[in-house]
Amino acid sequence: MNNQKQEIETQKETQKEKEIEDDIEKISDFESEDEKEIEFSKTWGKLHSLNPKFPDFELNTIELITIGRDEKCNYRIDDKRISNYHCQIYRTIDEFSTTKPFIIKLKDLSANGTYVNGSLVGKGKKVLLLHGDDISFVYTREPKSPPPVANFIFKDYSIVPEDREGKSKIHEFYEFQRVLGVGKFATVKLGIDKKTGEKYAIKMIDKTKYIPNIRHPSVVIAKDIFDSPNFLYLVLELCVGGDLFDRISAKERYNEEESRIVFEKIISAIKYLHRKGIVHRDLKPENILLISKDSDTDIKIVDFGLSRIITQKDKFNSFTGTLPYLSPEVIERKEYGKECDIWSSGVILYILLCGYMPFASDFRFALARQITRCELDFPNEIFEGVSVAAKNLIRRCLVIDPKKRITPDQILEHPWMKGKPEEIKSEYQDVPNQK
Template sequence: MANKDPDTQTATQTQHSGLWSQIESQPVEPVIWGRLYGKNLKIKTLDLCNEIFNVGRNESNHLRIGEDCLSDRLLSRISKVHFSIRKDTNDLQSPTYIMDKSRNGTFVNGYLIGTGKEMILKNDDIIALSHPNYKALLFKDQCSSNELKDLPKAINDTYYVSRKLGSGACGEVHLVYDTKSCKPYAIKYVKKNALTEGSKRRVLNDPQRVMNEVNIMKNLEHPCVIKMHDIVNTPDSVYMVLEYMKGGELLTRITDNEFLSEKNAKLFFLQMCHAVKYLHAKGITHRDLKPDNILLRDSNEETLLKVSDFGLSKFVQKDSVMRTLCGTPLYVAPEVLMTGGRGSYTRKVDIWGLGVVLFTMLSGTLPFSDDYGSPAVEQIKRAKFTFRHRSWKSVSSQAKKLIYDILTVDPNNRPSIDDILSSTWMRDPEVIQKAERLMNIKLTGSKKSLSDVENNNDRVFAEPPKKRQRTK
């Protein structure tokens, strides 16, 4: 191809440069994230596009309330800045906040905000000035999420629904905010209807199973177990409002870093073990321990961890067995696979799950996979795994030994949770001290230690205990 003439090339570059200059110099249209409509207040429709919008008697306000809007009697009750509305324009799914700055009160749907306090505005909220009956303005949210539709009134009245945090076979998780306290939560939305698997109809999200998760979580109190804040039960769905863990899933933390350092993995594993110890003391077997179900408080490298998602858990007596085939295939214990779910297995399935999670944290890989030359199911049944990833070169022999002990086919030879906590690798004073600081409780050696909580064998029930039936 012939080279371009230098003068022609220069002219072309100049034209492109001029074009980009024109594009860059064009004003960016502001995003309208909300609108205010007058009700008893005589104003035109106002578009909200600034981060902060002030309303009051002062001329400097974005909306000035003067004699042309109100009578002298009502105007005397309006403050110079009566209220302000703010929005993070960099995150249009974030809530819209209204702050009461008046001496006589600002009301939203009849609720008094309180001087110097904030609440969240939602679509169609009515703002009243100085008295709940003086309904001045109607707010329209131009950025409200449409992902969750037909929410029950109890949810719509209490929470602002923001972005989706995750989803799975059983439902979705969204970030929500309590409109009065402005506190963030995670809401898990679960349908109770059946799910089709192949040609066989199997009810996974039946009402009894869904409410089982609810009844378990309502009564749990442990620093490393997710706490339920609220529950709304409808004929076809359950909405569980849970603690919001802004650090996200442990799985994401692992994949973002490829794998975790041994010290950090030990800190997380120690917290997981204490959560499982607590659950087992309460007669609860989780049965689906995996990095997806472990949540982190924040993005700090050393942070609090909480076990979540009890959809596959159920109460069992110490001498009871579970006969249901469940759990995530690559994390499920061999005794479950070998019996096809028709045999008997105990809480030792959680020990196996802990071992798989520990392996994954230290290497960023799974111990069992169809990619390793044979079916993963057969690998699990024989506990056939190797430390093949390069990360294992820097992992201590004590950590590897603990994984070997945990990933034992025979559950009777598998260590208990107390055995794991007393293992050589876990007796690390520095890590224990960090865990105590994060959990805000002494693990041992104090009158109010976590050991007292975990060893309390009082059963937790949503209702008074009833006569138990034999587990099927």
């Protein structure tokens, strides 16, 4: 009898404990929904002002955020060039993303111009805003144009802090086990998700090999590199003088002395990169930045997005780069190596000295044919006064056979590069286009 009574009491206690657990679970669910609402309504972003006249602005409302001159705007910019309602910033929930809960957009309301990363959005149009985007109002990229009325950097607080700060905490989530494979730049290891126990292949890229330690006065320096689940951050030198293409357009052409200085720096950098095993593969004036606005000759080679690291034996056969600067072997998809950079540099030297492209056509096929046949000419009307030595050096860069193309060391020893074109020896006299 006592045993039966004790069993009934035990069942009651068990039932009561279950009810308490259910109540706790309901409370937890309620708090979870409440937390979601708080998460949605708290500060989720920031406009960091680059103009001391205007303060930073915290983004902390669910409603549309309107920026403009009108007093009803959430953020007011009191300047006649700003429209009454210039643009709107808003966010919506991203139901398909597991890493970033919100999509943030900017809508341009002004005919005067809203620019994101230097590109005009356009009245009535919308663009996606990402962490670190540059937002400018009433601005053009034309030479000698005034600075933007207002300029902000958008900071997205809805992405995880690790992504904002560029930090990676992979070891907190995955356990690393045996090596599955080893490549030239990466090692692949077996990884186990500490939460689910699922197995993954984790590729670890050795950035010291993939992005070598580059230190050259004419190559942009990556001061720091940060990894995170969603982004790779590169901290680069800031060059404020624009690119070489814009400077040539403004000047129309460089004289021989200026061209020599710039070209020497380009070739010196190419020589350095090739010794590091790096082939740029997209050398052009747009990828050569001027360090300051006051100098026509202090340069930095940038944009290594198409570059590759090779050994002496490595070759490529992919059609990569910008057509007017491509070498014949690249266009014809033959195996090619670092010599393609020398061809591109020869095209750049031609442009420096006359302000025109050596190969030009409105039709890609015709342009490719000019290049593969090296249909090179030096019209008197645009090359008047340019020395025979300079034209000779261009021709020695633009040789169809990459094996016969001049090397960086030979370029640096060329009489024109030495600043003594009048002392050209017979073997350096002007020669026909070489195959």
